[in-house]
Amino acid sequence: MSPRAAAAVALALSLAAPHAALAQEITLSAEQREYYFLVNEPVRLQVLVNSTHAGTVQGTIVSVFEQSAGGAQISRSNSNSVSVAPGESAIDVDLGTHAAPATMSVDLLLSYVEDGAKLVDLEPLVVHVVEEDAASQNVPSPTSATSQEAQLAQPQQQGGQQAQNAQQRLQNSQLAQDSSALRDEIREQIRQDAAEQEGILESAMASEEVAALHEELLERGYTPSSQSASASPAAQEAQDSQDAQDGGGQDGGAQDGAQGAQDGGAQGDSGSFELAYENAEGQWATIEGEVEGGEVTSAEVRTQEELDAALEALRAD
Structure with a gap:
């Protein structure tokens, strides 16, 4: 298994682990x-x-x-x-x-x-x-x-x-x-x-950069709590345009809509994502980033403790 694939599997399993004990609905x-x-x-x-x-x-x-x-x-x-x-x-x-x-x-x-x-x-x-x-x-x-x-x-x-x-x-x-x-x-x-949000999150979890940030937060005592994503305006406009072109008969529109979703997934999703974490003291942390064409173009960690430290430094000045 390639390092990229291994990182994706480890991150996906780690994010799913806290929720595996009972049905999540x-x-x-x-x-x-x-x-x-x-x-x-x-x-x-x-x-x-x-x-x-x-x-x-x-x-x-x-x-x-x-x-x-x-x-x-x-x-x-x-x-x-x-x-x-x-x-x-x-x-x-x-x-x-x-x-x-x-x-x-x-x-x-x-x-x-x-x-x-x-x-x-x-x-x-x-x-x-x-x-x-x-x-x-x-x-x-x-x-x-x-x-x-x-x-x-x-x-x-x-x-x-x-x-x-x-x-x-x-x-x-x-x-x-x-x-x-x-x-x-x-x-x-x-x-x-x-489906677009799911594609963005899958792209994020397949990123070695995101996997490394994820491991860093685990080592600092944080555990995953939630995840979210949103498609970029340009991607949404492209999808809307495709839907308008595919709009025909009712059954044909349904089939074309499914094909359009598959084609969009093949080309890669674009948008932003956020993976949320929490530690034993109730402090939050997030990995936030952007996905373009199915590839992560940026990712960074933000934590409550770092934000609190920055605010304290401002007060001291």
Whole structure:
């Protein structure tokens, strides 16, 4: 085995070792599938998060909102970075106040990279804003979703019963049929983003330079806690351009999207990465760097103790 390959294997195994004792996953859950609120009453939902990962996980959460009121259909989505700590936490979803009856759907998708690209896809939560008798209609109906491997470009006919159920729920809640297409588009983008991040991290772990910095931190008493990556703007623009060229029929688009992801991986990923560590005293350290075309172009160590020492020196001056 070459020194480069040996360094990659050692680093990958070391990063995975703290998490190998039990299943590492994140679960999103809600106490109800359908909620009822009165008009002019603040509409707020709480989604519970449970992580069995040993360290904090860096990810992206995408919220898809759709509203049907008075014959009109409104769809929108937003994306935010999120840090998921071990154990239980919560995400609050604020849907504002509504002066007239309405039906809304909220879809939450969490993506992250830990031992591969992962996706947590909670089924749509339906919210009804009514003029009376809201409390009596709120009954427990728990729902949850656990992280799965983020598979690229899955044809709809292979979606299984879960996809059929999701489509049926949308129809039952009288949301427009194009809402399903919107969700599929967002899911596919999330999968592509996660695959790019995974490629960047794989390139980082295959670097002898990063492996040497990793060994240095281990010798100083640090252990791995989390990892994250983000594609460079130029790489993202290139992927978007490729997606636009590949966009055709639905099945053809899925196949071309998968081929585009493979071609991108062959050419090499580009972006930034961060490997996080912690010592017994709770002090942090990171290896941060850049990847260009699948090769690490820069990597450096930053530690809390060095930062504290620099601040102390400034105060002394």
